[in-house]
Ligand code: ST9
């Protein structure tokens with residue numbers, strides 16, 4: 001059998017040097033962080049979003065009630081499947097492939113990822129990846145769209161309810177996004193975004209339970225569309241709040257990011273956030289085992305099928321050097337023993 005490591009690229013230089021797209025001057029970042037602490041930014045609420053999210057959450061609560069008490073078992077499974085697929089479109093697609101370029105994917109795989117990404121309705125992938133590159137490059141400054149400097153509610157979802165900071169727009173404009181604009185799959189998604197999310201986030205999730213197992217249309221809509229969409233949003237947002245707050249920091253004690261078991265479970269493998277901020281080019285985004293990283297399993301299956309290649313990992317010597325200099329080797333060993 002073919003050696004799977006053959007189409008992997010091992011990164012052997014220190015992470016801070018190789019962060020493609022992301023390399024920022026550390027002193028400049030410290031200065032920007034201090035500045036954002038000194039001058040708390042003014043908050044300009046976008047009421048349209050406040051009302052839309054409030055309505056969505058009321059719908060989601062009705063959906064949760066129906067899911068627990070009224071829905072058919074097949075609908076419960078359907079909700080779980082849609083959350084998993086939509087999340088993988090975010091983690092495997094928008095995040096690991098497009099924002100970070102941590103592996104390469106052939107056309108059919110990119111189309112698949114773009115379609116399941118549309119289930120999650122989290123802005124089109126180009127916009128998602130632009131914000132995310134800003135988050136990594138200028139973490140916890142005013143140029144970070146969901147900076148934890150502005151509190152955990154802001155980092156979680158508050159940032160989607162207010163105008164963006166001017167610094168984010170100024171700094172973000174300096175990013176090179178040409179790789180994203182050059183991908184015709186992403187341009188297709190951008191041009192057809194509303195019909196795509198209409199179909200994949202709302203219409204199909206409602207229609208399939210009605211057509212195939214006779215679920216009531218209202219129950220299907222509230223559970224598989226509204227509740228499931230809201231649940232996936234919160235699982236994603238937890239990476240910005242909980243995963244910058246409570247957990248392990250074996251790789252970098254200075255960062256706000258942490259490795260957290262629960263966010264790994266809810267976000268199909270994205271909870272190894274201290275590792276990920278330290279080695280953002282690594283397609284695994286953590287050192288945790290497969291059961292805490294289903295997105296890695298998806299990418300590896302893609303590689304077995306010949307649809308994925310050039311998966312980037314980090315060499316052990318680099319991880320060790322990093323832990324010794326900026327983190328803690330004992331904490332790493334203890335965490336991996338506990339979480340697997
Ligand atoms: C959602 C996204 O929920 C969630 C992302 C989470 C990210 C998580 C990251 C960490 C996790 C990683 C692991 C994944 C885990 C997944 C787990 C799965 C379970 N750079 O935005 P506008 C400029 S979406 C440069 O209108 P406002 C640009 O010129 C939910 N420039 O700003 C832009 O024009 P254009 C559904 C930038 O007016 C112009 O500003 N979606 C940048 O301040 C205007 O942009 C929503 O709810 C930048 N980064 O409004 C929509 N940004 O775009 C919510 C902006 O033409 N959004 N510019 O180039 C909005 O309504 C608005 O964006 C706003 C700000 C009100 C928040």
Ligand code: ZN
Nearest residue numbers: 239240257273
């Ligand atoms: Zn982060």
Ligand code: ZN
Nearest residue numbers: 132136276280
């Ligand atoms: Zn990332």
